Amino acid sequence: MELKVTTRSQGDHTVVSVLGEIDLYTAPRLQSELMSALSGSPARLIVDMSGVEFCDSTGINVLLAAHRQARERGGELQLAGPGSATRKVLQVTGLESVFTVLDRPAEVTGQ
Numbered sequence: 001m002e003l004k005v006t007t008r009s010q011g012d013h014t015v016v017s018v019l020g021e022i023d024l025y026t027a028p029r030l031q032s033e034l035m036s037a038l039s040g041s042p043a044r045l046i047v048d049m050s051g052v053e054f055c056d057s058t059g060i061n062v063l064l065a066a067h068r069q070a071r072e073r074g075g076e077l078q079l080a081g082p083g084s085a086t087r088k089v090l091q092v093t094g095l096e097s098v099f100t101v102l103d104r105p106a107e108v109t110g111q
Contacts, residue, residue, distance in 0.1 A: 002026070004051075005033040013044035015080075015106045019051035022059030030059065034066040043075035050081030050105035055089060067099060081105035 003026035004019040014037045022030055037045055047063065049055075063079070070077040080102040082090065090096040 003029050005030055007033060007037050010046075010106070013046055014040075015046045015048055017048040017051065017106070021054040022052060022062070023054065023056045024058045027058040027062045031062045031065070034062065035069070038066060038069050038073065038075070043070050043073060043077075045070055045075065045077045046080050046102070046106045047077065048080045048106040049083070049086055052083060052086055055082075055086045057089075060089060060093065060095065063099070064095070076100065078102055 002020055003022060006017045008015050016033055016037055018030060020026065037043065045066070067077045078100040081104050082101060090099065090101065
């Protein structure tokens with residue numbers, strides 16, 4: 001399945017909406033979009049995961065790298081609305097304590 005990634009500014013932060021599956025083949029596209037979104041001043045980045053059907057370890061590593069990059073620049077990265085499969089990966093890996101996870105999609109939270 002193809003991965004669709006869209007980026008938009010919303011107030012003082014950037015929302016990156018992800019739709020599809022994040023795996024070995026699609027992760028480079030996500031990584032490129034996240035690094036581009038983080039290239040500005042201290043970034044507040046919300047990754048809307050509500051449209052993600054599957055995320056493997058490659059995708060998690062891309063999110064971790066972007067999280068680290070945001071922190072190094074004095075910004076932050078939050079995950080919004082991850083589905084049950086993605087939440088399970090975050091729980092099993094212990095990463096739910098690393099990421100700030102918003103329960104609802106970015107559009108609903110008004111973040």
